[in-house]
Amino acid sequence: MFSHATSHTTRPSLTGSFGMSASTHWSTTAACQSVLERGGNAFDAAVAGAFVLHLVEPHLNGPGGDMTGIFATAEAPSEPQVLMGQGSAPEGATIDHYRSLGMQDVPGAGGLAAAVPGAVDAWLLLLRDHGTWVLGDVLGYAIEIAERGHPILPQAAAAIASVSELFTEHWPTSAEQWLTGGAVPKPGTMITNPEYSEVLRRLVASADDAENREAGIDAARQAWKRDIVGPAVEEFFTVPHRHADGGDYSGVMAASDVAEFSATTEAPASIEFRGHTIAKTGPWGQGPVMLQTLKLLESFDDEELDPGTPEGIHRIVEAMKLALADRDVYYADEELPLDQLLAAETVAERRKLITDRASLEFRPSSVATGVRWRPPVVQQDEVDAGAGAGEPTVAKAGARRGDTSHLDVVDRWGNMISATPSGGWLQSSPTIPGLGFCLGTRLQMTWLDEHSPAALRPGRRPRTTLSPTLVLRDGQPVIAMGTPGGDQQDQWKVPMLLRLLLGGHSPQQAIDAPTFHTGHLVGSFWPRTSGPGTLVLEDRLGDDVIAELESRGHRVTRAGDWALGRLSCVTRDPETGRMSAAANPRGAQGYAAGR
Template sequence: MAYTPAGSFTTRPTLQGTFGMTASTHWLATASAQAVLEQGGNAFDAAVAGAFVLHVVEPHLNGPGGDMTGVFTTAGNPSEPVVLMGQGPAPAAATREHYLAEGLELVPGAGALAAAVPAAVDAWLLLLRDHGTWDLADVLSFAIGYARNGHPVLDRVASTIASVAGLFREHWPTSAARWMPDGNVPAGGDIVKNVAYADVLERLIAAGQDAEADGGTPAPRPARIDAARREWRDGFLAKAAVEFLAEPHRHSSGTDHAGVITEADFAAFSAGYEPAATLEFRGHTIAKTGPWGQGPALLQTLAILDGFDDEHLDPSTELGAHTILEAQKLAIADREAYYGDAAVPLDYLLGREYAAERRQLIGEKASHAFRPGGVPGHTPFLPPLRTEYLPPSLAARGDGAFAGVGEPTVQPTGETRGDTCHIDVVDQWGNMVSATPSGGWLQSSPAIPGLGFCLGTRLQMTWLEDGAPSTLTPGKRPRTTLTPTLVLRDGQAVAALGSPGGDQQDQWQLLYLLRTIVGGFEPQQAIDAPAFHTTSIPGSFWPRTWTPGGAVVEDRLGDGVIAGLEARGHVVSRAGDWSLGRLSAVVRCPKTGVLKAAANPRGGQGYAAGR
């Protein structure tokens, strides 16, 4: 063991048991998923139930109009990590030429032009069909109950609505009607309902129940779930969304535009499964999405760090924090240069020789440069590097930043707009799943009448510049930041983890992996430990700026360590003692059958449960 936790303090115990464990970003989702396990459901039934609850109780962080990615293993095939692909592509009419003709320089961070095809619901239903055991009505009963009967609204939901109340009243009246039905912003703790979304879920259930097999008998369970999927893609939902968003409305550009998504776009999408991208690190296999997500950047970072001794891998020291920050900059520069829904030279980028080459670039001082590597046969894309950006239309009027832009996440000052969501589940049989749902948060675009939600904004992660692996292209997936993690050892899944946080998701997960794999921390100790991340990268979200040499740290990292980082040239922003990191995790020991769970204490919202 190279380093040990400083003292024994944790905010909570690491839960331990043998029956089943759940951890997520909201206690109601955790409780609902755990209730499914208690009633005989497996990890996949539980994760789907919890995910739909997240739509209801964290609407500022995700919604049914958004996207998700997951990675899982089954008890029957524990050595094979599988990616659940719930990232929709750009609509057929979402061409860079159209957006440029609309006077845009960037894909907006809010408004229907930023919407990829909604994918989260179809992905969750696919997982339930193939790997769950429960009927759809039973799985959705938790979400329907909270939506129809109400739940105490989070303070952060209320503050998010308050931040966009002017936008809603002036430009998005359907959102004002949905989230401020009496004209006032709800207060934390108020009972809020989403009856329209409860109705949507019940119509999906009814579509399945109405499905019949040959001879007029009720269709079997998989066919009923497929009928619900068809209703989502081909039925009332797509029609309502397309008709409504065809009307011009205000975008984060400060200008009005109509959406380009069509019913055919809805109908053409189907979620699916893909092999995971993997890397061996210190006796563990780390499994992530492919390079249409940012996940392999974490693998690249680990490959670079694997060549250092353990002293360089302690996030709580000046040397360790510096080394980690510099490795992250190099890996994420490659993310910008090479990743996308395209032919990505991933084998080369994850290779030992390339990692050794990149490792040599880490010196004693912080780099303020954007430094992608060279890959034979590939020209790296060099994105626009802006330290600040305001659209011409807003600048001309003297307007400030658009209130609803980007993925809700932690700002360099430590200010928190919100986050994405995350859920992890492991059951007594050894099924394990990690999933990060996001997009379609209430400030994404105008609420669609009769549905209770809006569409997402994932297309803002594409470029309007030509020649990038992530240039906006019809039918191509945007390079998502959603990046859950699965860890295997000796051919068995041993941990599922993830975090909200946009560009910070993998940066915070890296700290957890180093502290647990190298440092020997327990899960809750690793989650509680001080966090940091680099902002010396082009942001994935509108307005896509960067801070050369930027590093955001929790003050608990210590004055000495922070001063040392500043002396090395890092442009440090202090974010407060408990502000960075949103991780949750579940763990399984295949030899003993012991299960563990832990969740983020920051913000008093994430919770783990199990026995």
């Protein structure tokens, strides 16, 4: 049994057989569970909860952002599918255009950083194909919250405070939406969004006259893209506005970019690990980082992978460094030899690089792809130790970026989904009049360098950090799990997964256990910094463990006792129907529910 497996948990590990929900906000969990109690399935519940998340965690996700999910239906055997809600770069988003404005990088905030919004279309696609409820019932939870209000989180109020001057001086539409009487709202202030409520009511109305449920949802998808969002975006972003680099520029997104986007489902990337199938997004996202890491670790004995010991932490972190180097060099929305990166011979050679000392080098794989590009490395002076409890982090240049949200649901029939909505943070770009929300900034993850596989290209998806996880056994889904956290998402999930599969932890024990991550990567978010050899960890791991890691050459930053990760998960045993759910106590926001 791994260390910390017998420690007390911050809350009970929920168990039952009817249905389970877990998320990063209690209101979302409540909405998901309410749908299950009223006869909806896991997909009805997830969609209802996702639209609530847009409202109650506006600094972490929004309707103008993106999402990825992985789900499996109750059919046996079940084939997991990726729900792809990552929008692409607009047709006008060319490297030449950005360079003509004097840019070396895509800015971290402003309309030029916006990918086509994809989250809403993806959720509606899931509802159409796998849900059972009509649109009006699903959106009713969000409509009520938008009209009656919700108490703004302390973290959201802090996010508004950090950009209040930007709002008042440069983004007046955002000031109108987020400032109360011209002042930053105090935590707990009831916040409404009547413009967004009207948008949701228009979607419901567009579906009401359709001949059946599915046709109604399709009508709403078209109304969202062609009638509501596309024209408003094109009209608003023709006016220059302030960006993170201090310049004022017009956006490039056109109504046609929004209208032509369609969410899709696709097969996941997956591996077998200790008798389980681990399913992730493809390498257009960072999901395969977990797969590569687990392949590097699979030859070690179980006890050698304890994330509570210096030896286990060291092996996990060193494997992560190798996988993240491949992410930074190879992962992109184009043909990628993932099979080569996961091949036994490649993994065996890479595993030899894991020694007793912490690596300070950038060491991507050498595979026959013709890729010779290496990302520019801007070393950061210090590591942000506190990103992970829900607060967006603040770059030294003054731009504020958001984090992410997450939800997991399983129902009594065995349908299961893990989903990570993000983008469209209230601090991403100006609020669009008539919509009540802004666009996201995912294009900051592209490079203004034609030689990079992840270069900015019209019609291509930016490589996303969103990385939900689904675990299957004998073809049946058994664990849905995830976390916000940008570059740290898979880093926090690998220790949790090892604790669940190998270490004897219950879900709540695995979430509560102290965790860690490395800054030894090229940051996905502007200004794209790197911290070679850095290791951020929670103090609860203990002085002896930390001292041993420092003696191995890790550049340790202590984050505090409860600082890293916002993990949640649901589980189900297909043989007995027994379920469980757990959520993160850090930040006092996430909750699980079920029976």
